[in-house]
Amino acid sequence: MPSQGKKYEYLEHTADIKFLAYGDTLEEVFENAALAMFNVIIDTGKVSGETAREVSLISPDMESLLVDWLSELLYLFEVDEIVFWKFQVKEIKEENGEYSIKALASGEEYYPESHPFETEIKAVTYNQLELEKTAEGWKAQVVVDI
Amino acid sequence: MVESEDTAIEESGTESVQRDIKSLVRKISDNNWEIPKGHIPGMRVPGRLFVSENLLEGIEPGTIDQIANVATLPGIQKYSMAMPDAHLGYGFAIGGVAAFDAEEGIISPGGVGFDINCGVRLIRTNLQKEDVVPHIKRLTDELFNNVPAGVGSKSRFKASDKELDSAFLEGAKWAVDAGYGVEADVEHCEGNGYLEGADPAYVSAKARNRGKPQLGTLGSGNHFLEVQYVDEIYDWEMASTFGLEEGQVTVMVHCGSRGAGHQICTDHLKELSQAVKKYGIELPDKQLACAPAQSKEAQDYFKAMLCAANYAWANRQMITHWTRESFEKIFDRDAEDMGMSLLYDVAHNVAKLEEHNIDGRKKEVYVHRKGATRAFPAGHPEVPFAYRDVGQPVLIPGSMGTPSFILCGAKEAMDVSFGSACHGAGRVMSRAHAKKEFHGQSVKENLEAHGITVRATHPSVIAEEAPGVYKSSSEVVNVVHELGIARKVARVIPLGVAKG
Secondary structure, three states: OOOOOOOEEEEOOOOOEEEEEEEOOHHHHHHHHHHHHHHHHOOHHHOOOOEEEEEEEEEOOHHHHHHHHHHHHHHHHHHHOEEEEEEEEEEEEEEOOEEEEEEEEEEEEOOOOOOOOOOOOOEEOOOOOEEEEEOOEEEEEEEEEO | OHHHHHHHHHHHHHHHHHOOHHHHOEEEEOOEEEEOHHHOOOOOOOEEEOOOHHHHOOOOHHHHHHHHHHOOOOOEOOOEEEEEEEEOOOOOOEEEEEEEEOOOOEEOHHHOOOOOOOEEEEEEEEEEHHHHHHHHHHHHHHHHHHOOOOOOOOOOOOOOHHHHHHHHHHOHHHHHHOOOOOHHHHHOEHHHHOOOOOOHHHOOHHHHHHHHHHOOOOOOOOOEEEEEEEEEEOOHHHHHHOOOOOOEEEEEEEEOOHHHHHHHHHHHHHHHHHHHHHOOOOOOOHHHOOEEOOOHHHHHHHHHHHHHHHHHHHHHHHHHHHHHHHHHHHHOOOOOOOOOOEEEEEEOEEEEEEEEEEOOEEEEEEEEEEOOEEOOEOOOOOOOHHHOOOEOEEEEOOOOOOOEEEEEEOOHHHHHOOOEEOOOOOEOOOHHHHHHHOOHHHHHHHHHHOOOEEEEOOHHHHHHOOHHHEOOHHHHHHHHHHHOOEEEEEEEEEEEEEEO
């Protein structure tokens, strides 16, 4: 794993939350970005369970795919009331100039008594968005609006 | 609390050393700085930043870049502007104001933000501070229990598809018709609590699914429901027109369009990112995605954005109703008997088609206000009849423990800022830093020692929103007052705060 084994780290941002996610593969960086995002909302270490949702998306470019992936998870959290903590990206591929993702997000149903939330995320933004292959693997920078 | 303010100043001071902020701007006059056209390539007009010399020191260089980026967008009129509470946003800076020609210009979701029609309303009462103080803990508890707040909070009411459509189309008026308020409420909202032209056909199923359970919820973060009292009057004539006097208790509601608005922005931002390529618009920042104002993509966004704006007015109206009920329970009196009438309701994040006088000609423009308040002066036909002789109320929330301000739109606003003023204090410290710096429980105890009761879903919310993480709101409002775009009327101090 790149960056001394870190899955992700939070960076300083005055008004919102910015994080870097790492991964040996593109799939892994998408998984770790999702984990970083959910750890803003709740301590995912305190969540278990295996209620799962399949996610399948197509976007015009890879950066948009990352935004769409995270936005979809936020949507599922709010509407299906599942607190996610485990992400399995099965495949990301490019076809005919479009990028697609197939993934499984797992977590447990939300119970107000056992899930003390930290911070509400309003949306995933394109602001300062970066997704790049480095010498050590992949790195993504994301800013979420809170 | 004094310690925290010192820390905040050191923080921003460190940043300003990295890139000398004064070298990036040119002084036009007191409180008015220009960002010259050459700041970045492609600027069509200069930028204008309305800050005092002192507040300028705290402005991040990235905010200057964002003001300049907006100046490159097609059809921009006069200047790309930012209010004294400006700080880094997405695409547009928070505090950003820009007007685009209705024919030649663009419409951009980045100029409105994710929380469409995040705004503020103020409810008057005829109660005095001393009537309320003995009951403030119970009253704050009651408000906290009665108005759903927090991450993913659900409403006491789940909207049907039909009700959701009505909220999208009619805003506060729908809520009043459904029994959440009185006729006079809508007359005291910006635009009578709704904007024409909304079309739910452009709202996705996802936005509807997020919107249905959240109508009538406060949300989280900087949103709040606050019981306050008027501690200082700056202008007696205007205050009397607004029905305000010293010692009077008021209630402020600060919230927006919740998940419905966030999803509408997310959905259309995606569409508009593609439109940028289609129409060959050069953007310095992807978050400024936009389309020609008359294009299908821009108009689709605009119609959906108006739905979110109306939803937010309905949302604040329902919260008003439950606020009245809470007062009725605690004081065992009718809301009407306690004089609980709406002073005004303003949008802080919205784009509107307005007519402005530009270079001697009347012109239709799409005014984008992102973290800025409309501030129309006396005589303007859109100012409610009751205030037309003085101007539109402008409501500026503080943070927990710091004062909020009531201002009045003034004459210079039409010449200087497309009828706009500031919207709040603006953060100076990150939430992560705030959580390291402050402990929620001790901030709460400190506030209680100053007579301010706080109820929140989680102590970290109190730490993140501690008064020390914001700029001084009084310094911010002094700038707009001195510029003559909005005049100070009164200051209110919190007594009890309910937060997500």
